[in-house]
Amino acid sequence: MRYQGQVYRPPSEARSYILQVTMGCSHNxxxxxxMYKDKKFKVRRLEEIIEDLNQAKKTYGSIRRIxxxxxxxxVLSMDKLxxxxxxxxxxxxxxxxxxxxxxPRDILSKSLEDLKRLKEKKLTMAYMGIESGCDxxxxxxxxxxxxxxIITGGQKLVQAGITLSTxxxxxxxxxEGWQSHAKESARVLNxxxxxxxxLLTLMxxxxxxxxxxxxxxxxxxxxxxxxxxxxxxxxEDLDLESCTFRSNHPSNYISLEGNLPEDKADLLQAIDYxxxxxxAYRPEAARGL
Numbered sequence: 001m002r003y004q005g006q007v008y009r010p011p012s013e014a015r016s017y018i019l020q021v022t023m024g025c026s027h028n029x030x031x032x033x034x035m036y037k038d039k040k041f042k043v044r045r046l047e048e049i050i051e052d053l054n055q056a057k058k059t060y061g062s063i064r065r066i067x068x069x070x071x072x073x074x075v076l077s078m079d080k081l082x083x084x085x086x087x088x089x090x091x092x093x094x095x096x097x098x099x100x101x102x103x104p105r106d107i108l109s110k111s112l113e114d115l116k117r118l119k120e121k122k123l124t125m126a127y128m129g130i131e132s133g134c135d136x137x138x139x140x141x142x143x144x145x146x147x148x149x150i151i152t153g154g155q156k157l158v159q160a161g162i163t164l165s166t167x168x169x170x171x172x173x174x175x176e177g178w179q180s181h182a183k184e185s186a187r188v189l190n191x192x193x194x195x196x197x198x199l200l201t202l203m204x205x206x207x208x209x210x211x212x213x214x215x216x217x218x219x220x221x222x223x224x225x226x227x228x229x230x231x232x233x234x235x236e237d238l239d240l241e242s243c244t245f246r247s248n249h250p251s252n253y254i255s256l257e258g259n260l261p262e263d264k265a266d267l268l269q270a271i272d273y274x275x276x277x278x279x280a281y282r283p284e285a286a287r288g289l
Contacts, residue, residue: 002052005039009067010127010165011249013099016065017056021049021084025071027103029142031209032131032172032202036071046080050087057091064096074106074126078114085121095122102126104145107153115160125163128154133188134180137173140219141210147188154192165196168234170227170252172202174219178230186237193240197260199247201227203288224253224281231256232271235264250288253281 004023009016024039056063066088076084089095100123107115107128132138133147145153157164166189173181189197204211204221213219222230231247240260245267247256254274258267273279 002048005036007069008035008071009069010099010101012165013065013067016067016099017060017063018067018069019049019052019056019084019088020044020069021073021076022070026075026106027072027144029144030131031141031213032169032204034205034208037208039070043076043080046083049084053087053091062094063092064094066092066095066098068098068100068123071101072103072106073100074102074110078110078117081118081123082121085118085123089121097125098123099125099127102128102153102157104128104150104153107156108149110156112156112160115156115162119160119162123162125165126157127165127167128157128194129167130154130185130188131167131169132172132181133168133184133186134173134177135184137177137181137184140213141172147184151188151191154188154194158193158195163196164192164194165198166192166194167198167200170199170201170231170234170247171222174214174221175226176219178222178226179233182230182233183237186234186239190237190239194243196244197238197240197246198249199231199234199245199252199256200249201251201253201287203251225275227253228271228275232268232275235267235271238264250282250286253287254279 003020007018009018022043024036024041026041028036088098130150131143135147154164168185214221238260243260245258245260256267256270
């Protein structure tokens with residue numbers, strides 16, 4: 001199997017076979033993200049992908065889960081996705097699921113019927129980075145989509161029956177925009193009703209574009225306690241019917257997890273306890289490790 005550059009995948013795909021069908025990210029302009037800056041976007045040849053799958057069969061035998069890398073494999077045409085999924089299902093008849101990063105505009109480029117067909121071929125889980133529900137923040141970080149496009153894309157995945165895992169980044173709006181970030185992000189999630197919600201905390205690479213905004217004074221980073229205030233406001237505004245919530249990524253200052261709505265009060269109480277007792281936060285040097 002051949003991989004180009006560093007390969008990224010969601011934490012929950014740790015035991016999945018990673019199949020690189022595209023290289024890099026077709027958008028690759030988000031100022032907060034450094035994941036694919038070392039790559040130029042490219043779609044791999046179908047013949048190479050088939051070869052990798054055949055080699056994976058020889059090497060591993062039965063594979064239950066496959067993650068389609070890199071950044072937004074859903075950008076592929078339906079014809080190519082169908083051919084890849086058909087071969088996956090042929091080679092691995094015991095397959096449980098195929099999953100993928102899904103950018104909102106890539107979702108919108110597919111019809112509801114397209115997405116349902118992908119699900120029938122076991123593409124049953126998608127990860128969508130929302131980052132923020134505030135349009136001003138989305139523009140500032142060059143996300144390339146509006147909050148309404150995010151909502152429409154997320155709702156389409158849910159309607160297709162594809163399990164949806166979403167991500168929000170705490171602190172993305174800085175001190176200047178934390179209230180809008182918390183309120184508008186909750187609004188977008190309430191409209192989508194995802195199955196999973198991960199809350200990460202902003203980490204700034206000093207060589208990246210986002211750091212230039214900080215240096216220029218356009219944005220002031222939140223301190224740990226301020227992140228907790230923002231997190232509390234965000235969770236308080238969430239109205240999710242059945243969602244697994246996680247804020248236990250290495251970037252987070254404290255670890256939170258639960259199911260919404262039933263654990264909402266406990267999550268808020270945990271945040272209040274941390275702020276009231278000035279509980280120690282994860283040290284900056286340990287974040288991301």
